[in-house]
Amino acid sequence: MAVYKQTYKDYNGPRTTPWFRFFILSRYSYARLFQSKFLVLFLAVCMFYPLGCAVFIYLSHNIPLLTALRLRSGGMPPVDGQFFNVYCVVQGALAFLLTTLVGPSLVAPDLANGAMSLYLSRPFSRTQYVAGKMTILLLLLSLITWVPGIVLYLIQAGCAGWDWARVHVWLAGSILLGLWVWIVVLSLIALALSAWVKWKIAAGALILAVFFAGAGFGAVINNVTRTHYGAFIDLMQVVRTVWSDLFRDGSRAALSVAEAWAVLGVTCALCLWLLARRVRAFEVVK
Amino acid sequence: MLGPNGAGKSTLILTLLGFYPIARGTARVLGHGIRRHTKQVSALVGYMPENDSFIADMTAVSFVRMMGELSGLPAGPALERAHEVLFYVGLGEARYRKLGTYSVGMKQMVKLAQAIVHGPRLLILDEPTNGLDPSARRRMIRLIRDIRDSSQMHVLLCSHLLRDVEEICEDVLILKQGRIVHYANLARERSVNQRFVEIETSDDHAGLAEALTEIGCRCTAHGSRRLRMLLPDDFDLREIYRVAAKQDLPLRRLNYRRDTLEDIFLAAMEA
Known part of the structure; x- marks a missing residue:
């Protein structure tokens, strides 16, 4: 039919199940995000450290190669909890940077452009919306954190033998739990701040402020009051305390492990509360 | 709405x-x-x-x-x-x-x-x-x-x-x-309001109003030359011309008065 003769036609075709509709948001967001060459480059850079770790693990188990390179196998640091703790700190920092790049553009533009009424007038709930937006960050951050971490564990297990893998299976659990906690906290903070300020640039600045200003203020509070209460608002320190405990590192921290878990829990709860308040089709003015 | x-x-x-x-x-x-x-x-x-x-x-x-x-x-x-x-x-x-x-x-x-x-x-x-x-x-x-x-x-x-x-x-x-x-x-x-008619005569319409009332119309005067009326059911509009011709009263204008949506809206707002 010629285009100019088109009339409106009803749709009577099949419908999809509502359960997985939140993936639709993720799919469209990835299509937009991966148009950015900078993001792709950054993701590639994020893989350098895991790649270096993989080479290190391979080298530390390859005596002939070490000999050929005139390196002593005894001088290589062991692949243990501390090794993976350092891995978490490095990849965790990169995950934070990736969150500041991607996070602000997820919710803020929808709220600023009034698109929420279009999403929520469909059979699509606020929970599904938040889940869809959060999935974007969870998958991206997983790609540079626990996925390569588990691959490193498997490489080490392959090189050191399955006895090592059996004895050190807790390491795999710690990698999964420690990094999942971090990426959930990062994702929630990014979404909540993005929803709160409704402006991409301000949201990015706020995410940076939460971590860096939090650390700065925390140090000031500690010095002025001569207590450790400032550590409660230093999220980097909080998560490092959790990781040290998970990887049985034994280094001293200002916070107890229970306090660190409590701070992370409260942070997540605050973010969820903020999201529940802001992610609405229309604001109710009383 | x-x-x-x-x-x-x-x-x-x-x-x-x-x-x-x-x-x-x-x-x-x-x-x-x-x-x-x-x-x-x-x-x-x-x-x-x-x-x-x-x-x-x-x-x-x-x-x-x-x-x-x-x-x-x-x-x-x-x-x-x-x-x-x-x-x-x-x-x-x-x-x-x-x-x-x-x-x-x-x-x-x-x-x-x-x-x-x-x-x-x-x-x-x-x-x-x-x-x-x-x-x-x-x-x-x-x-x-x-x-x-x-x-x-x-x-x-x-x-x-x-x-x-x-x-x-x-x-x-x-x-x-x-x-x-x-x-x-x-x-x-709209169909209800089609039974409203407005007439403008070139002279005083007192006699016309009386005659139209006798054949079932309900008339109200708007000035000496304007008449507004509600017609009974099955009323033939040509009756108005016949009555006017009998009284030798020229009609200058006759139109259906149709309430526009604006009238309906304003009436509702005043209610």
């Missing part, structure tokens, strides 16, 4: 869509209660909001396709429908442009496209002609009428522009301060 600013038109729509909590009472949309079956209601409804609502860095076709998918269309059919409805609303040539670059009129058309992409059974339009120039307004009204006539879709139009409502709607609901003050079927209202 008509009403002055602040009458509660948009609030009612947003409540029906489940955006605002219900303080008390209930409502049903296409047989589904809005308290318990919000999802079923939203699956059947297409909504075109009044305010700017779009995603600036998406192309029109991606945007409409995504909205179709969120309404339950599989990816393939959603893409097909997105192209179809964008051509239908006249944005076929501009469908690969980013929405941020669209004019106000084009954004209104995209909002209409996203509201109909999934083939809803009820289309809710909140001030669809806002910000449109006369030709764009005519095009929008033509599209809405075409949608109304060529599909199973019901249209709920919310506006304070009486002309839009008159051109599109069959029934009118007038709200004032959050309450219904008038409900009317426009066609019936």
